[in-house]
Amino acid sequence: MDKTIQTAAEAVAQIPDGATVMIGGFGGSGAPIELIHALIDQGARHLTVVNNNAGNGHVGLAALIEQGRVDKLICSFPRSADPGVFVAAYRAGKIKLEIVPQGTLAERIRAAGAGIPAFYTPTGFGTDVAEGKPVAVFEGRSYVQERWLKADYALIKAELGDPHGNLTYRMAARNFNPVMASAATTTIAQVSRLVPLGGIDPEHVVTPGIFVSALTEIPNPAQEEDLNRAEAIYP
Amino acid sequence: MIDITEIKLSNAQIAWRAAQDIEDGAYVNLGIGFPEMVAQFQPHGKQAIFHTENGVLDFGKSPDKGHEDWDLINAGKKAITLNPGTSFFHHADSFAMVRGGHLDVAILGAYQVAQTGDLANWSTGKGGIPAVGGAMDLVQSAKRIAVITDHVTKTGAPKLVDTCTMPLTGVGCVTRIYSSLAVIDIEVAGFVLREKIAAISLDDLQSLTGAPLHLDGPLQELACPKELA
Known part of the structure; x- marks a missing residue:
C-alpha cells in the first residue's frame, strides 16, 4: 500500500463542484496553503x-x-x-x-469521525446559536443538542508522513487537522517531509494512516503569515 | 454625569488587578486582545499555566521580533514561545479541557454583563459580522469566569446592566467583573461591590452602573500600581 501522490494538483484533481471541503488550520498555522492553491487551479466551484x-x-x-x-x-x-x-x-x-462556537465545531467534526450523529453540549445554551435545537437537562443543567459535521474531502497539513498515511504535526499547527482527517470521506494531506515506513516512531504517530486517503510531499511549505507580510496575492 | 476620563484605571491596571486573583498552579485561559495582557502581571511566587484554544498548554512570552515561528501562535494568532513543560494537542482535546471543566479561570472581555451573570461579548447585533470563536465554550465551562472591561462604553453608557440587550455569549456565567472603576462580584443578589477606586463616590459609581450595587461586608479601596496608569 502506498498512498503517496506526486503533486498537489493530482491530489485534489477529483474534488467536484458542490463538494463540502474541510480545510485544516487555525489562522495560518497548519493551513494547507499549497493544497488550497491547487484547488483554486483545479477550478471546483x-x-x-x-x-x-x-x-x-x-x-x-x-x-x-x-x-x-x-x-x-x-x-x-x-x-x-x-x-x-x-x-x-x-x-x-x-x-x-x-x-459555530469553536469547541462545538471541533466536537461536531470529531463526532462525525467517531460515528456519533449527535451530542449534548453546555455551549451556547440560551444564546442565538442554540435556536431551534433540542435542549435536554442532565443532572440539573441544560445542554444543547448538536449534530455531527461530515465532509466529502478534508485538506490537511502535517509535518511527517509515511506511505501508509501515518502523520505527525508541528507544534500548534496540529489544531483542527487530526479531527478533520477523521471526518471526511476522502482526506488529503500535504506533508513537509515524506519518510519511509518505519520512519515515524509508532509512539509519535498523531493521525494513524487509516484516516488518510492520500498524501503529497510539499517541502518548505508556505506560511500564510509570511505570504501576507510580503503582500502576496494568489493566483 | 461625572467625567471619569482622568480617574479611571488604565487597561494595564485592570489587567494587573485581575492577575492578583489567579492562584498558584491555576490553569487559565485568557481571551484574545485585552485579556491577554493579564499574563504580564503574574504576581511573584504564583505560577499560572496558560491554555490557548488552538492547542497549546503552558506557553511562554512573545518572542523577539524576527524570531516568530508561525506554527507557534496563540488564539489571537500572535506568536508565542515554548516553556519547559509545554504540550500540544488537537482542537477536540483542547475543548475537552474547556468543556470538561478542567480550566480554573477564564478571563474575557465584554460588551455587556448583566446582574444575573449573563455575558454579551461576541456580536453587537447591529449588522456587523458575528465572530464567536471559543468564548461560548469557555463561559459555560471554566470553574471561574471573570470579565475585564471599561465600566462604561465610549459614549458613557453602562456596560454593567440589568439585562443584556446584545446577543448573549452565555447565561448566568460571569462571577466577577474587574472594571475601570471597581471590582464587582455577581451573586444571587446581583452586583455586589467589593472594591472601588478612591476617586469616585458610591453615588457616582451607582449612576454609571445599570443595576443596583449591593454592599456585603467592608468595601475595599481598589488600588493599582501608579506606574501602570
Missing part, C-alpha cells in the same frame, strides 16, 4: 468550506473565496488581520455564513 476562520489577505482560503469558489462557509471566527475578501463577499451576498 460551489464549495461548502469548513474552517475555523474565513481567510486572511489574498492567499489560501481568502484566495479561494476571492475566486468565487465558496458558496458557504462554516466557521467560528470570520475575523483576521485582513478579512477584507470574506467581508466583501459576505456583504455582497455571495457567501453564506454559519457561525
